[in-house]
Amino acid sequence: MTSTSGGRLVCVGTGMLLGGHLSPRARVEIERADAVYAAVSDGLVELWLRELNPAFHSLQPHYVEGRPRTQTYEAMVQTLLDGVHAGQRVCGAFYGHPGVFAWVPHEAVRRARSLGYSARLEPGISAEDCLYADLGIDPGRFGCQHYEASQFMLFRRRIDTGAYLILWQPGVAGDRSTARFSTGADYRRLLVEVLRRDYPSDHPLTLYRAATLALEQPRMIRLRLAELPEAVVTLADTLVIPPLTPLQPDLAIRARLDQLELLQQATDDPA
Numbered sequence: 372m373t374s375t376s377g378g379r380l381v382c383v384g385t386g387m388l389l390g391g392h393l394s395p396r397a398r399v400e401i402e403r404a405d406a407v408y409a410a411v412s413d414g415l416v417e418l419w420l421r422e423l424n425p426a427f428h429s430l431q432p433h434y435v436e437g438r439p440r441t442q443t444y445e446a447m448v449q450t451l452l453d454g455v456h457a458g459q460r461v462c463g464a465f466y467g468h469p470g471v472f473a474w475v476p477h478e479a480v481r482r483a484r485s486l487g488y489s490a491r492l493e494p495g496i497s498a499e500d501c502l503y504a505d506l507g508i509d510p511g512r513f514g515c516q517h518y519e520a521s522q523f524m525l526f527r528r529r530i531d532t533g534a535y536l537i538l539w540q541p542g543v544a545g546d547r548s549t550a551r552f553s554t555g556a557d558y559r560r561l562l563v564e565v566l567r568r569d570y571p572s573d574h575p576l577t578l579y580r581a582a583t584l585a586l587e588q589p590r591m592i593r594l595r596l597a598e599l600p601e602a603v604v605t606l607a608d609t610l611v612i613p614p615l616t617p618l619q620p621d622l623a624i625r626a627r628l629d630q631l632e633l634l635q636q637a638t639d640d641p642a
């Protein structure tokens with residue numbers, strides 16, 4: 372099905388740093404939109420976006436403590452789609468990357484496309500990108516596992532302790548109502564219990580928060596696993612757990628690779 376109304380949707384990432392991370396392509400989408408709907412990190416970012424395009428609307432009022440985030444997110448998707456149905460060129464602006472731990476942009480694009488509209492995501496610099504730079508982590512060195520903290524608690528996972536483990540939204544870890552802006556020490560105690568299946572209580576962790584203003588420094592709080600329940604954890608923090616165990620060589624696969632290399636040599640050099 373192809374829509375004839377002319378409505379279209381692009382969800383862009385504004386990056387983490389106010390004014391410093393916006394890609395030229397994302398900027399053009401914001402500037403040329405008939406309407407910009409934004410879910411960004413603070414009021415200053417909203418002011419800056421309004422300068423780029425006066426047809427700016429904040430999605431922030433949809434967030435109300437006590438209202439399940441599922442309802443909030445559904446309302447945001449509807450707002451974006453209403454503009455598209457009305458024939459507008461709609462830009463959804465989301466902090467970080469619009470496709471990283473962000474349900475609304477994915478869902479809005481999915482629904483718009485299913486109705487025949489042109490819709491896509493435009494990538495941005497996410498908290499993950501800042502984390503690699505600020506903490507000096509190369510995800511390719513030992514590998515890197517990313518989970519949403521509540522999902523990590525609610526479902527059994529097989530953790531590779533030879534790789535990094537990154538938990539997103541630890542500030543609301545264990546919140547099944549999806550209606551709270553923070554969960555407390557008791558919830559994090561349970562998170563620690565889950566982590567204790569794989570890590571000792573003195574394993575080092577970092578609570579990480581990327582800078583969102585040029586004059587700010589990233590916040591990197593080092594602590595031990597046992598100290599996590601009493602730590603101050605905000606909605607903007609990400610929990611970084613470094614590897615515990617060395618990489619384990621897979622001797623069987625190495626032996627098979629030896630055989631393949633011998634075969635390859637024989638094929639390359641038949642004499």
Ligand SMILES: C[S@@+](CC[C@H](N)C(=O)[O-])C[C@H]1O[C@@H](n2cnc3c(N)ncnc32)[C@H](O)[C@@H]1O
Binds near residue numbers: 472496583
């Ligand atoms: C709904 S996700 C949004 C992520 C965003 N789309 C991105 O690309 O980074 C919210 C989570 O992102 C992480 N986050 C948000 N702001 C952050 C910051 N300034 N520094 C580190 N992590 C952050 C936290 O784990 C937070 O709970």
